[in-house]
Amino acid sequence: MIDATHDPALQSWVDTANAEGCDFPIQNLPFGRYRVAHGAPWRIGVAIGDAVLDLGHTGLVAGADMRALLGLDPAARRALRLALSEGLRRGSARQAAWADALHPLAAVELGLPCEIGDYTDFYVGIHHATAVGKLFRPDNPLLPNYKWVPIGYHGRASTINASGHAFHRPQGQIKGADDAEPRLAPTQRLDYELELGLVVGRGNAQGRPIPIAEAEDHLFGMTLFNDWSARDFQAWEYQPLGPFLSKNFASTVSPWIVTMEALAPFRRAFERPAGDPRPLPYLDAEANRAQGAIDVGLEIWLQTAEMRRHGLPAQRIAQSNFADAAYWTPAQLVTHHSVNGCALHAGDLLGTGTLSGPRPEQAGSLLELSQGGKVPINLASGERRTFLADGDEVTLRGHCERAGARRIGFGACSARILPPHS
Numbered sequence: 001m002i003d004a005t006h007d008p009a010l011q012s013w014v015d016t017a018n019a020e021g022c023d024f025p026i027q028n029l030p031f032g033r034y035r036v037a038h039g040a041p042w043r044i045g046v047a048i049g050d051a052v053l054d055l056g057h058t059g060l061v062a063g064a065d066m067r068a069l070l071g072l073d074p075a076a077r078r079a080l081r082l083a084l085s086e087g088l089r090r091g092s093a094r095q096a097a098w099a100d101a102l103h104p105l106a107a108v109e110l111g112l113p114c115e116i117g118d119y120t121d122f123y124v125g126i127h128h129a130t131a132v133g134k135l136f137r138p139d140n141p142l143l144p145n146y147k148w149v150p151i152g153y154h155g156r157a158s159t160i161n162a163s164g165h166a167f168h169r170p171q172g173q174i175k176g177a178d179d180a181e182p183r184l185a186p187t188q189r190l191d192y193e194l195e196l197g198l199v200v201g202r203g204n205a206q207g208r209p210i211p212i213a214e215a216e217d218h219l220f221g222m223t224l225f226n227d228w229s230a231r232d233f234q235a236w237e238y239q240p241l242g243p244f245l246s247k248n249f250a251s252t253v254s255p256w257i258v259t260m261e262a263l264a265p266f267r268r269a270f271e272r273p274a275g276d277p278r279p280l281p282y283l284d285a286e287a288n289r290a291q292g293a294i295d296v297g298l299e300i301w302l303q304t305a306e307m308r309r310h311g312l313p314a315q316r317i318a319q320s321n322f323a324d325a326a327y328w329t330p331a332q333l334v335t336h337h338s339v340n341g342c343a344l345h346a347g348d349l350l351g352t353g354t355l356s357g358p359r360p361e362q363a364g365s366l367l368e369l370s371q372g373g374k375v376p377i378n379l380a381s382g383e384r385r386t387f388l389a390d391g392d393e394v395t396l397r398g399h400c401e402r403a404g405a406r407r408i409g410f411g412a413c414s415a416r417i418l419p420p421h422s
Contacts, residue, residue, distance in 0.1 A: 029048065029088075034103070114199065119154070124326045150283075156248035161251065167417065168418045169419060191365050201221075207341040269289065295321060391417065397410065
């Protein structure tokens, strides 16, 4: 629903929120968790300009229970968004009271945007699925079920890290094509995956599927998400049950949940290519066809240790768009996940899978960019990469931009790779 909170002419008394290109203007108002000192309790914050507003201080919610906030019904969410928008607008009578609740983002610690209870990773990026499939099955890249069922697997929530949290290169079993037997070793084919995370709001009772017409009422919003992958582990272990140690060592999520309400101006029609099968009836609805896709521009930035030593900035190595990449919509993922009676809970995370664009340079992983490690990419520092090296730092960025609407952003989703544990 487009309402007064989306008015592109709105200005905030937080001056930095009015700057051109700001990720967090008053039209955005994403939610996350922050603390003023390490070890202090987490508090719920709302990003505005270069600051975070303490939600508890506003008096609009009681306490700091993020799951209670996520579980609000759509009407209550919209009412909270409107109250925040009115209080942060230039000329608001609440400016004096709320000014003391602002903290510079640079002065606080940001954490996971919520406690993540469970995590499922999907495979909605059809260009990624096709490109990777061609590496292994040149004549039949997409398996027969891909265009009928949203493919997913159950991931590990315990190793989802907040942006800025470095992790060690993992070790696992590797078996090369010419090896007589596998060996335990650190991965040599460490990769990133450009994804979005869907944060579940209201849950459903076990045994009660969520109809597609109600599915987005159960989504609170979206984050950036990097599902790191060890491609050499994956090649050895993925048959017959799929990813395991190749995926569960680390994932990184951005600190801010951009709400479904904030994303309303950036909808577009969801269209399947001509000749593709229409989704089964439980995955199809007029509203989903009319506006199920969401325009989110996505970018991948890489900075190596050598770049940092020489004061060189990160280099953008690829970009794509969620609406162009995804074969299934957020509503379809929620509905399919629950159609068998599976219970979703507030704070559960659904990863989209890698969101590659239709062109080779829009690949959302190094596996694709380097064509399986055969073609290194060249960096401005003179270095080359097929897969990631120790000291590399990968940052994902996302934004929504459209004529007649104010640009909004997701912030950054970053992590640096440390050497393996000795």
